[in-house]
Amino acid sequence: xxxxxxxxxxxxxxxxxxxxxxxxxxxxxxxxxxxxxxxxxxxxxxxxxxxxxxxxxxxxxxxxxxxxxxxxxxxxxxxxxxxxxxxxxxxxxxxxxxxxxxxxxxxxxxxxxxxxxxxxxxxxxxxxxxxxxxxxxxxxxxxxxxxxxxxxxxxxxxxxxxxxxxxxxxxxxxxxxxxxxxxxxxxxxxxxxxxxxxxxxxxxxxxxxxxxxxxxxxxxxxxxxxxxxxxxxxxxxxxxxxxxxxxxxxxxxxxxxxxxxxxxxxxxxxxxxxxxxxxxxxxxxxxxxxxxxxxxxxxxxxxxxxxxxxxxxxxxxxxxxxxxx
Amino acid sequence: xxxxxxxxxxxxxxxxxxxxxxxxxxxxxxxxxxxxxxxxxxxxxxxxxxxxxxxxxxxxxxxxxxxxxxxxxxxxxxxxxxxxxxxxxxxxxxxxxxxxxxxxxxxxxxxxxxxxxxxxxxxxxxxxxxxxxxxxxxxxxxxxxxxxxxxxxxxxxxxxxxxxxxxxxxxxxxxxxxxxxxxxxxxxxxxxxxxxxxxxxxxxxxxxxxxxxxxxxxxxxxxxxxxxxxxxxxxxxxxxxxxxxxxxxxxxxxxxxxxxxxxxxxxxxxxxxxxxxxxxxxxxxxxxxxxxxxxxxxxxxxxxxxxxxxxxxxxxxxxxxxxxx
Numbered sequence: 001x002x003x004x005x006x007x008x009x010x011x012x013x014x015x016x017x018x019x020x021x022x023x024x025x026x027x028x029x030x031x032x033x034x035x036x037x038x039x040x041x042x043x044x045x046x047x048x049x050x051x052x053x054x055x056x057x058x059x060x061x062x063x064x065x066x067x068x069x070x071x072x073x074x075x076x077x078x079x080x081x082x083x084x085x086x087x088x089x090x091x092x093x094x095x096x097x098x099x100x101x102x103x104x105x106x107x108x109x110x111x112x113x114x115x116x117x118x119x120x121x122x123x124x125x126x127x128x129x130x131x132x133x134x135x136x137x138x139x140x141x142x143x144x145x146x147x148x149x150x151x152x153x154x155x156x157x158x159x160x161x162x163x164x165x166x167x168x169x170x171x172x173x174x175x176x177x178x179x180x181x182x183x184x185x186x187x188x189x190x191x192x193x194x195x196x197x198x199x200x201x202x203x204x205x206x207x208x209x210x211x212x213x214x215x216x217x218x219x220x221x222x223x224x225x226x227x228x229x230x231x232x233x234x235x236x237x238x239x240x241x242x243x244x245x246x247x248x249x250x251x252x253x254x255x256x257x258x259x260x261x262x263x264x265x266x267x268x269x270x271x272x273x274x275x276x277x278x279x280x281x282x283x284x285x286x287x288x289x290x291x292x293x294x295x296x297x298x299x300x301x302x303x304x305x306x307x308x309x310x311x312x313x314x315x316x317x318x319x320x321x322x323x324x325x
Numbered sequence: 326x327x328x329x330x331x332x333x334x335x336x337x338x339x340x341x342x343x344x345x346x347x348x349x350x351x352x353x354x355x356x357x358x359x360x361x362x363x364x365x366x367x368x369x370x371x372x373x374x375x376x377x378x379x380x381x382x383x384x385x386x387x388x389x390x391x392x393x394x395x396x397x398x399x400x401x402x403x404x405x406x407x408x409x410x411x412x413x414x415x416x417x418x419x420x421x422x423x424x425x426x427x428x429x430x431x432x433x434x435x436x437x438x439x440x441x442x443x444x445x446x447x448x449x450x451x452x453x454x455x456x457x458x459x460x461x462x463x464x465x466x467x468x469x470x471x472x473x474x475x476x477x478x479x480x481x482x483x484x485x486x487x488x489x490x491x492x493x494x495x496x497x498x499x500x501x502x503x504x505x506x507x508x509x510x511x512x513x514x515x516x517x518x519x520x521x522x523x524x525x526x527x528x529x530x531x532x533x534x535x536x537x538x539x540x541x542x543x544x545x546x547x548x549x550x551x552x553x554x555x556x557x558x559x560x561x562x563x564x565x566x567x568x569x570x571x572x573x574x575x576x577x578x579x580x581x582x583x584x585x586x587x588x589x590x591x592x593x594x595x596x597x598x599x600x601x602x603x604x605x606x607x608x609x610x611x612x613x614x615x616x617x618x619x620x621x622x623x624x625x626x627x628x629x630x631x632x633x634x635x636x637x638x639x640x641x642x643x644x645x646x647x648x649x650x
Contacts, residue, residue, distance in 0.1 A: 100461055100463050100487075101459070101461050104436065104439070104440070104461060104462050104463075104486070105440055105459075107432075107436060107486070108436035108437065108439070108440040108442065111429065111432060111433035111436055111437075112433065112436075112437065112442060114429070114433070115429070115430055115433040115602075117433065117437060117442075117600070120600060120601065120602050121446060121600075123601075123603075124594055124599075124600070124601050127589045127591075127594040127595075129585070129586030129587055129601075129603045130603060131603050131605055132603075132605070133608070134426070134430075134605055134608050134609065135609060135610055136425055136426050136429060136609040136610065136611070137429050138425050138429075157486060160485040160486060161429070161432070161482060161485060161486060162425075260454070261454030262452075262454055264452045266452075269449060269452040270452075274449075275442070275445060275446075275449070276445065276448075276449050276454075277440075277445045278448075278454045278455060278456050278457075280456060280457070280459055283458070283459050284459065284460060284461040284463075285460055285461065286461070286464075
């Protein structure tokens with residue numbers, strides 16, 4: 001049987017596990033979106049090792065043999081466009097790869113504020129040995145918006161350190177294995193005031209865009225901290241800036257912003273109660289090999305005619321699963 | 326029966342639970358060391374709510390009725406002096422009160438470096454959205470020097486987030502409930518290279534003073550981070566400064582220094598790979614009420630002729646227990 005044509009968007013970065021893929025498929029390498037579009041005729045599988053904005057979309061007319069697109073990321077919101085959604089092309093993602101790193105990132109952000117490390121840094125810059133208040137995790141509560149694999153891993157880690165976590169998902173439900181209770185996203189504002197930590201890991205969809213708005217911010221405790229590891233557009237960023245400046249909430253840990261990179265003039269950069277990282281919460285020493293192994297395993301399944309893992313529901317915008325969000 | 330005379334060193338700070346104590350004892354309040362020394366004649370119990378250096382020592386000749394001294398702290402190294410050690414006076418401490426807060430502080434310090442928040446802060450100050458490396462806790466290992474209640478609570482919390490922790494205590498032993506293995510402090514240098522995180526919570530004694538010296542620092546991984554929540558003098562601070570400056574270890578989280586307050590000219594203040602806090606790792610919203618309740622319970626035991634809790638072995642310098650260090 002002839003090997004399928006696999007086009008990899010590399011972004012001129014080394015593709016982990018490339019030799020293994022060459023043994024399984026007829027590999028074409030595309031450095032950027034333009035090369036990807038040119039390589040689409042005859043391509044059966046696209047592997048977006050390095051993801052840009054719209055190579056697939058701009059070359060869609062030339063995708064005459066495309067069956068499967070793999071995006072080694074958790075969120076597929078920037079990938080999906082109407083023609084792709086309406087097509088029979090399968091989309092898979094890297095569900096599961098980033099769970100542990102992101103859960104740990106959330107805990108790092110929570111402890112950063114619980115132990116008042118922003119104050120520690122300010123005092124240290126002035127060589128000032130002066131007592132300041134700190135608080136314990138024990139007795140606090142978290143709300144995790146997004147009940148997929150990242151949200152679940154986060155909830156389990158938080159519970160392990162003494163923070164019970166409730167969830168916010170598409171539909172309310174009881175008896176969840178990882179969350180104390182799951183509330184419907186529509187009720188965000190009515191429950192937000194019960195938590196010390198609000199963690200966003202929901203996929204960006206029409207339903208979740210702007211879910212953290214002025215109303216929710218107004219309902220949050222003034223001592224509450226937001227951790228956003230999902231997408232910047234889950235938040236009405238202007239409302240968040242106002243709330244942070246006014247002290248309506250204690251602080252924010254932002255691994256994602258709108259847009260990215262966050263422009264230099266953004267007032268968020270200068271706020272002492274904000275910690276910004278450049279969309280790296282899912283990183284770890286092992287995430288590249290894990291991403292490569294996950295795609296290779298799926299490619300072997302594809303070649304053997306077995307079902308693929310982590311197939312994205314292109315209407316929902318994420319991998320739907322019995323425990324999904 | 327006449328109430329015993331209880332002298333409280335207040336430091337002019339409000340004494341939590343004072344009214345309860347007045348019901349149980351004939352309370353004298355001493356604002357400072359001089360007033361404490363003056364109040365000693367006839368005093369049966371001294372409660373060092375606010376601890377200074379040497380009121381008890383300087384007034385020792387006048388301590389004609391003293392039976393019991395309570396220090397609501399974990400470390401008693403600054404309290405004990407030869408005459409007190411040689412006397413029949415019982416010394417108790419606040420064992421257990423600080424465990425959770427200190428374990429959480431250690432985890433905060435570990436995550437601060439694992440997720441490279443020092444780099445995040447530097448980039449943020451320059452409004453720079455630039456990727457940097459982070460690492461996962463999963464797969465790392467910790468060594469906790471000090472196997473008393475604080476060390477055990479720390480080990481349990483670290484294990485809960487995926488970091489197996491070994492211990493360093495007076496004597497090596499296997500089969501510990503909280504530690505994977507416990508090594509003898511004398512072997513610190515030979516085992517230090519096996520860990521990503523080295524946490525110091527040992528009591529300061531003749532045996533532990535300067536336990537983290539140039540030899541141990543040289544044996545530690547260049548990627549390792551030190552968290553010192555014990556006493557500044559557990560560390561040969563000049564050697565630590567050299568190691569931090571030379572990049573021999575990754576960083577240090579110092580809640581204790583030598584001396585305290587850390588003098589403004591200390592180079593430690595200015596090192597980007599050092600996080601300094603002013604001896605607050607044991608603090609929490611609940612620690613004052615918990616300290617007050619612990620002393621009151623012990624006072625009731627004393628009045629009833631029952632054995633006191635948390636009696637310090639004045640020769641060892643800490644509360645000896647079946648699971649102690």
